[in-house]
Amino acid sequence: MHKILVVSDTHRKDENFYRVLEKESPVSLVIHCGDTEGSETQMQQLAGAPMRIVKGNNDFFSSLPDEQVFEVWPHTFFLTHGHRYLVNMGSDEIRREAFCRGADVVIYGHTHKPVAAEIDGMYVFNPGSLSYPRQEGRKPSYLILTIDDEGELYYEIKYLDLF
Numbered sequence: 001m002h003k004i005l006v007v008s009d010t011h012r013k014d015e016n017f018y019r020v021l022e023k024e025s026p027v028s029l030v031i032h033c034g035d036t037e038g039s040e041t042q043m044q045q046l047a048g049a050p051m052r053i054v055k056g057n058n059d060f061f062s063s064l065p066d067e068q069v070f071e072v073w074p075h076t077f078f079l080t081h082g083h084r085y086l087v088n089m090g091s092d093e094i095r096r097e098a099f100c101r102g103a104d105v106v107i108y109g110h111t112h113k114p115v116a117a118e119i120d121g122m123y124v125f126n127p128g129s130l131s132y133p134r135q136e137g138r139k140p141s142y143l144i145l146t147i148d149d150e151g152e153l154y155y156e157i158k159y160l161d162l163f
Helices: 017-025 040-046 091-101
Strands: 002-007 029-032 052-054 068-071 075-082 105-106 112-119 122-127 141-147 153-159
Touching: 002 017, 002 122, 017 040, 029 040, 029 105, 068 112, 068 153, 075 091, 091 105, 112 141, 112 153, 122 141
Parallel strands: 002 029, 029 052, 075 105, 105 122
Antiparallel strands: 002 141, 068 075, 112 122, 141 153
């Protein structure tokens, strides 16, 4: 069983990230979809699990990769911030790219709005933002993915109460 925490767009305002880590631990993997703005080293040190992080459009001078493709059995993940794939206009382009890379799970950020869907056999996820949410209600959001021992993937968008 794998429990995966997915976050994005923390923009160096990291208190909510640490609150979520404490609330959801233990996790087997933490995925950050970019725009850490330099907090990635401290996040990795405190995560208590391996981390996959990509560079966002506000991660200037960062040496983080723009994209990653990796496996969490039996799924292949395509991770990117999303701004290069016009995600503000929808998920068509990013899903095409994920398909070309052999991925059945695409995870991105950038929009600050959570998405969790299965479209044409592909899982499409955006955890929203823990620091600057833009969806209705503007609650900080993140995503929990669970892959059971048979390889089934379950997902839940969660919201952080601020009070």
